[in-house]
Amino acid sequence: MGQLSALMQVMTGAARKAGRKLNRDFGEVENLQISRKGPADFVTAADRKAEEVLHEALAEARPGYGFLMEESGEIAGSDKSHRWIVDPLDGTTNFMHGQPHFAISIALEREGELVAGVIYNPATDDLFHAEKGRGAWLNERRLRVAARKDLAACVVATGIPFHGRPGHARFLTELHRVMGKVAGVRRYGAAALDLAWVAAGRFDGFWERGLKAWDIAAGMVLVREAGGFIAELDGGKDVLSTGAIAAGNEHVLPQLVELVKDAG
Ligand code: IPD
Ligand code: CA
Ligand code: CA
Numbered sequence: 001m002g003q004l005s006a007l008m009q010v011m012t013g014a015a016r017k018a019g020r021k022l023n024r025d026f027g028e029v030e031n032l033q034i035s036r037k038g039p040a041d042f043v044t045a046a047d048r049k050a051e052e053v054l055h056e057a058l059a060e061a062r063p064g065y066g067f068l069m070e071e072s073g074e075i076a077g078s079d080k081s082h083r084w085i086v087d088p089l090d091g092t093t094n095f096m097h098g099q100p101h102f103a104i105s106i107a108l109e110r111e112g113e114l115v116a117g118v119i120y121n122p123a124t125d126d127l128f129h130a131e132k133g134r135g136a137w138l139n140e141r142r143l144r145v146a147a148r149k150d151l152a153a154c155v156v157a158t159g160i161p162f163h164g165r166p167g168h169a170r171f172l173t174e175l176h177r178v179m180g181k182v183a184g185v186r187r188y189g190a191a192a193l194d195l196a197w198v199a200a201g202r203f204d205g206f207w208e209r210g211l212k213a214w215d216i217a218a219g220m221v222l223v224r225e226a227g228g229f230i231a232e233l234d235g236g237k238d239v240l241s242t243g244a245i246a247a248g249n250e251h252v253l254p255q256l257v258e259l260v261k262d263a264g
Contacts, residue, residue: 004129005131005134007108007116007131008116008118008129008131010057010058010061010062011058011106011108011116011118011129012118012120012127012129013057013061014053014054014057014058014061014106015054015104015106015118015120015127016120016122016127017053017054017057018050018051018053018054018057018088018104019104019120019122020122021046021049021050021053022046022050022089022095022102022104022122023122023123025042025043025046025049026046026095026098026100026102026122026123028042029042029043029046029095029096029098030098033097033098038096039096040096043089043092043095043096046089046095047071047088047089047092048071048088050088050089050104051069051070051071051072051086051088053088054069054086054088054104054106055067055069055072055075055086058084058086058106062079062082062084064077064078064079064082065077065079065082065083065084065108066079066080066082066083066084067083067084067085067086068083068084068085068086068213068214069084069085069086069087069088069214070086070087070088070212070214071088081110081111082108082109082110083108083109084106084107084108084109085106085107085108085109085213085214085217085218086104086105086106086107086214087103087104087105087192087212087214087215088104089102089103089104090102090103090104090105090119090190090191090192090193090214090215091103091188091189091190091192091193093162093189094188094189094190099189100121100123100124101121101123101188101189101190101193102121102123102190102193103119103120103121103122103190103192103193103196104118104119104120104122105117105118105119105192105214105215105217105218105219106118106119106218107214107217107218107220107221109217113132114132114217114220114221114240115131115132115221116129116130116131116132116218116221117129117130117217117218117219117220117221117222118218119192119193119195119196119218119219119222121193125139126138126139126196127139128143128196128199128200128218128222129222130143130199130218130221130222130224130225130226131221131225132221132224132225133225134225135225135226136199136221136222136223136225136226138196138200143199143200143201143222143225143226144201144226144227145198145199145201145223145226145227145228145248145249146201146202146203146204146249146252147201147249148204148249148251148252149249149251149252151181151182151252151255151256152181152182152183153183153204154182154183154204154205154252155182155183155184155185155186155202155203155204156178156182156184156185156186156203156204156205156206156207156248156252156256157185157186157187157188157194157197157198157203157205157206158174158175158178158185158186158187158194158206158207158208159187159189159191159194159208159209159210159211160187161209161210165210166210167209167210167264169264170209170263170264171209173263173264174207174259174260174263174264177259177260177263178207178256178259178260181255181259182204186203191208191211191215191216191219192215192216192218192219194206194208194219195216195218195219195220195222195223195247196218196219196222198219198222198223198226198228198247198248199219199222199223199225199226199228200226201226204248204249204252205246205247205248205252205253205256206245206246206247206248207233207245207246207247207256207257207260208244208245209233209243209244209245210243210244211243211244211245212243213240213241213243215243216239216240216243216245217240219247220239220240220245220247223247227249228247228248228249228253229247229248229249229250229253230245230246230247231245231246231247231253231254231257232244232245232246233245233246233257233260233261234261235261246260
């Protein structure tokens with residue numbers, strides 16, 4: 001990889017800064033496991049603080065850009081053509097349970113188009129980054145989606161709807177259809193990393209419903225720049241607003257969509 005672009009320096013710098021904070025808090029969370037109340041309040045505070053760090057760093061580097069952030073919502077900017085889409089902590093349940101699979105996700109939208117994405121897991125120091133037209137990278141290594149064509153050889157990731165969310169019955173139908181056709185299904189608990197791992201060829205595909213723009217925006221750039229494709233599960237155009245997403249290479253993606261669509 002050559003020199004990081006100015007934009008990528010801003011995005012990765014912000015992610016690393018917030019990542020240092022999250023990592024310190026993660027160490028603390030591991031100690032809190034044994035307390036009866038558990039670390040829930042502490043994690044909520046860590047999440048908010050990480051968002052503040054990201055907001056501050058990005059706003060300082062690019063004054064005027066708007067924001068869409070999980071905790072603070074939409075913050076309009078004076079520059080109407082740019083918007084950051086930020087999840088300060090994706091994989092909160094993992095984080096809370098001392099599992100080192102969580103990430104900061106930052107995407108940049110320009111004139112309504114996703115043009116850059118960074119997904120950073122500070123616990124493993126995996127920094128995934130991609131910019132439209134410049135490829136997708138894991139740290140210094142160029143990424144390419146897996147080349148498998150045959151579903152029977154594929155490992156695919158998904159997300160299981162949490163307690164209190166809709167779609168449990170439909171998910172079971174989808175899982176039932178997919179598990180009979182693939183080599184394995186994984187549920188690791190961080191949608192941003194699921195997409196980054198598709199970009200890295202670690203997963204052959206991914207599907208999930210009910211996601212938010214901040215869960216998937218950066219990962220969509222990564223998958224596309226790694227030569228993969230994104231689909232909206234119900235045939236709609238705007239996956240960022242419906243949150244019903246599938247990802248994979250040109251062979252796997254249509255087969256996956258065919259299996260899970262119309263499941264309920
Ligand atoms: C969650 C994770 C999870 C997905 C959930 C998301 P959060 O984000 O991405 O993998 O299944 O739907 O809400 O709450 O950890 O930021
Ligand atoms: Ca999330
Ligand atoms: Ca989150």
